Amino acid sequence: MTEILVSDFFIEIVGAVTGLIYLYFSIKQNIWLWPWGIITSLIYVYVFFQAKFYADMSLQFYYLGVSIYGWYFWRSVQKDDQKKQTSIIRTSTSEWMVFVSVTILLSWAFGYGLDNFTDSPLPYWDAFTTAGSVVATWMLARKYLEHWLFWIVIDIVSLGTYIYKGLYPTVVLFSVYSAMAVIGYFQWRKELNKKTII
Numbered sequence: 001m002t003e004i005l006v007s008d009f010f011i012e013i014v015g016a017v018t019g020l021i022y023l024y025f026s027i028k029q030n031i032w033l034w035p036w037g038i039i040t041s042l043i044y045v046y047v048f049f050q051a052k053f054y055a056d057m058s059l060q061f062y063y064l065g066v067s068i069y070g071w072y073f074w075r076s077v078q079k080d081d082q083k084k085q086t087s088i089i090r091t092s093t094s095e096w097m098v099f100v101s102v103t104i105l106l107s108w109a110f111g112y113g114l115d116n117f118t119d120s121p122l123p124y125w126d127a128f129t130t131a132g133s134v135v136a137t138w139m140l141a142r143k144y145l146e147h148w149l150f151w152i153v154i155d156i157v158s159l160g161t162y163i164y165k166g167l168y169p170t171v172v173l174f175s176v177y178s179a180m181a182v183i184g185y186f187q188w189r190k191e192l193n194k195k196t197i198i
Contacts, residue, residue, distance in 0.1 A: 008047070008050055012047050012170060014043060015043035015173075016170060018039045018040040018043060019040045020173065020176060021036045022036040022037045022039075022040050026140065027180060027183065029088075029143075029191075031071065034068075034070050034071035035067075037067040038063075038068070044056070044060050045061070052120055052121060053120065054126070055110050055120070055126040055127050055129075055130035058130070062133075062134055063133075066140075069141055073142075087143065088143050088192045089142070090144070090145055090192070091139070091145070091146040102135055103132050103150075104131075105131075106127070107131040107132075110126075110127035110130055111126075111127035111128070114126060126161065129157050129158045129161065132150055132157075133154055135150060136151050136154060145188050145189055148188065151181040151184075152178060152181045152182060152185070155174050156178055159171060162174060
């Protein structure tokens with residue numbers, strides 16, 4: 001039993017490290033964020049299954065799909081010019097309404113399912129972070145600046161749930177995620193403003 005726990009802890013640490021690499025490339029707008037995202041998602045399928053965070057576990061499969069999509073989308077834009085990057089865009093008021101509405105609806109749907117059909121210890125909190133992550137990851141794939149704002153809220157809420165479950169390497173990871181999301185937002189906004197001036 002002890003060997004299993006040590007193994008799980010080691011796997012979680014590896015997942016946290018690959019997650020930090022993913023975040024670094026994300027801030028840099030480097031296409032390598034997507035393969036690292038795939039690796040991180042595969043690891044966290046196992047970590048969250050062991051913790052009984054089933055919505056977060058299911059979310060990793062979504063991440064896999066969006067990572068493949070994002071990799072293809074960014075690569076297709078860059079195929080004619082290897083130095084070209086997809087453009088950062090702002091979120092319009094109507095898009096904000098859609099993104100927030102989708103987050104609320106998914107949170108309720110996921111939370112209801114987890115509360116009634118699983119032994120998830122924090123069904124609605126798990127559901128909220130999952131729903132918000134679904135929206136934020138889609139926004140990242142399309143390079144909406146404000147996806148970072150979604151992540152700041154999601155990461156802070158996630159911190160509380162992971163502390164509750166004792167997932168301490170993941171707590172460290174999400175503490176860094178929270179800080180880096182703030183940095184990422186201002187770095188992307190600076191680049192967007194620079195391109196707007198030009």
